[in-house]
Amino acid sequence: MVCCAHRCVRCHHASREPLVSILSIRRNEIGRLPDELGGMHALRSLRAHSNNLETLPTSVDGLVSLELCDLSSNRLLTLPNDFSYATALTRLDLSSNRLRHLPLDFGLLFSLQSLDVSCNQLADLPTTVSSLKSLQILKIGENAVVELAAAWGGMTSLVELEAQTNRIGRVSPNIGELLQLQRLDLCRNAIEELPATFGLLTKLHDINLRSNLITKIPDEVGALKQLNTLGLAHNRLERRLPDHLGLLTRLTHLDISSNNIGSLPPSLGALEDLETLNASKNALGNLPQNLTFLTSLTDLDLSCNRFKDMPMLLCGMKNLLRLDLTSNIIGTLPREIGALTTLTKLHLRHNLLKSLPLEMVELEKNVKDLNLEQNPLPVLPDKWHLRFGLEAHATRPAGYTSNEVLEWVRAQRMFHDHATEEWDQKAGLYLTGRASAKEFVEGVRARVGEGVWRPYLEPHVLRVFFRAKKNGLPDAYHKISEAEVAERGQVATELSATRDDQMRLCAADAQARIERDKRRGSVQSTIANARLAETHRLNRICNSRSPR
Structure with missing residues (x-):
């Protein structure tokens, strides 16, 4: 065993002289390798990453047994042409260097199975890479590649392709020849269109096309029956997604956020294995009823859309854990929201909520992350908060924190139904002044029962009384039907006319x-x-x- 700069070199004693098979000189400040390196014919593993290497000796053609070579995090500008004679190489890591091109004979590395050239300055790969029939993993992210060229289609054993953060504007139809491909990462490029041959990649499990310029998904994508994850965020998708997405029955994660999608296809309801759906930052105003069949869905993000009401079908998703409806224009919530007892996260920040249904109390046990900030909530009592700063005013227009709002809902839940019954039976007396506010409080208290009644409820009950006397009916804190809205409007109009x-x-x-x-x-x-x-x-x- 020989040590080099605190790193060990293991030797095999097959003869009188030691034959070095593993050489590790990583994390030193080595500026060059000696020409004698080429004489280490038995060397199988060379780890020289994290040094200051700028060139390699031409004698590397003598490394005929080399299988693993890690030269990452150096300063290499080029590779010698003789490097291609290391035909036993199976794993080569050249990431984080300064390479602008690879040798033309690079395709002679027939045994290569894993190639990492990410974080360089490559504009393309030599056409001879089509000869790398054994290559399974190719990482070429964070370079200057402008096209997924036709020659790449020759790497027919490729299982994983990472080409993120390049300048790729075109994907060659030859990509359809990568029949073994399981993972494809093309995020942060300039791709505008996907070829129809994309549908031939039937073994794909994971596709990341985030942050491109894609305007349309080809229907052939529906043939990717093994797909688990599909990332289409930050593109230019508009209007409606293709119905063929409903054929991706094994899909578990779908991200279509930050587009301009106006509607979702009903066929998405067929994705019974879907666990995460991120449709935030789009132009959605409703959801297809078929989404009720997404029985495996646990994470749903519909923030930054155009929903005026919380879709009723969401209340039937019994396995939903996290729901985000931030930054919509929702004014009321349905009473059925209380059925979402599995929720641990509920974000309703930055909407137009006037009130909360009393059934929200049912969520209190499991919801640990509740955000109701930036909602007007006019039905809550006025709270003096002029001393608050501008940021606090913007965050809490009504002056209440999310927990304080929930506390108010909890108090209302204790008596509101009884107060409504009291008003319905004696509205004529209260409206004409033949019965007083004190009598109303006493009536509600009797209905609630002495065992449940608490003195702090009295101001809440009085507020319900005076608002009912003003509007003709007690406030409804949940979403109500159009007929009931019209009826309440008529009562308020008639009462206003009587007052006039x-x-x-x-x-x-x-x-x-x-x-x-x-x-x-x-x-x-x-x-x-x-x-x-x-x-x-x-x-x-x-x-x-x-x-x-």
């Missing part, structure tokens, strides 16, 4: 009272003036009769 009539009557009565006072004042003034005039006359008479 009463105001007009009061105004007319007050005006009549003023006129009467004016007339009474005028008569009294006339009498007073007559009496004063009579007094003056009598005084003059008396003065005229008095002796001089």
Whole structure:
């Protein structure tokens, strides 16, 4: 055994002189390798990564037994042409260097199974790579490649291809020849279109096409029956996804976020194994009813869309764990949301919520991550928060934290149904003033029961009373039908008209009272003036009769 810069070199004693088979000189500051390296004919493993190598000796053609070579994280600008004579190579790592091209004879490395040339400056691979029939893993990410060229199709044993963060604008139809391909990563490129031959890659398990310029998914993608993960985020997909996506019955993760998709195909309901669906940052306003069949779905992100209401079908997804509806225009939630008892995360931040259904209390046990910030929530009592800063005002327009809102819902749940019953039975008395607010509180308290009633509920009950007296009916905190909305609107209109009539009557009565006072004042003034005039006359008479 020989040591080199604290790294060990293992030797096999097949003869009198040691034959070195494993050489590790990694993480030193070696600037060059000696020409004698080529004489190590028995060397099978060379690890020289994380050094300062800029070139390799031409004698590397003597490494005829070399199977593993790791030269990553150096400063290599080029490889000698003789490097191609290391025909026993199965694993080659040249990542994180400064390579601009590979030798033309690179295709002579017939035994190569894994090649990593990521993080270099390569614009392409030599056409001879089509001869690498044994290559299974190719990593060429973070280079300057502009095309997935036709020659790449010759690597027919390829199982994994990573070409992320390049400048690829075109994918050759020859990609359809990679029949063994299971994982494909082409994210962060400039791809606009996928060839129809994409559908021939039937062994694909994982496709990442994130951050490209793709405007359309070819129908042939529906033939990828083994696909588990499909990433299409940050593209230019518009309108509706193809129905053929419903044929990907083994799909477990689908990411279509940050596009401009207006609707989802009903065929997505056939993806019974789907666990994660990210459709955030699109133009969705509704969901197809067939999504109720996604019985395996646990993560659903619909944030930053155009939903005016929470889709009712979501309330039937019994296995849903995480639901994100942030940044929509949702005003009310359905009562059925209380059925989502498996939820651990619920985000409703930055919507137009006026209230929360009282059934939200059912979620309190499991939901650990609840976000209700940036909602107006006008039904909550006014809370003085002028002392809050601008950021707090923007985060909590109503002045309440998410936990405080849930606490308010919990209090409402204790009495609201009883308050509604009390109002429905005696609305005529309360609206006409024949029964007082105190009597309303006592009526609700009796319905709730002394064992449940708490003194802190009284202000809440009084608020319900005064809002009902103003609007004609107690507030509904959940989503209601259009017929009920119309009925409530009619009641409010009639009550408002009655109030207007009463105001007009009061105004007319007050005006009549003023006129009467004016007339009474005028008569009294006339009498007073007559009496004063009579007094003056009598005084003059008396003065005229008095002796001089």
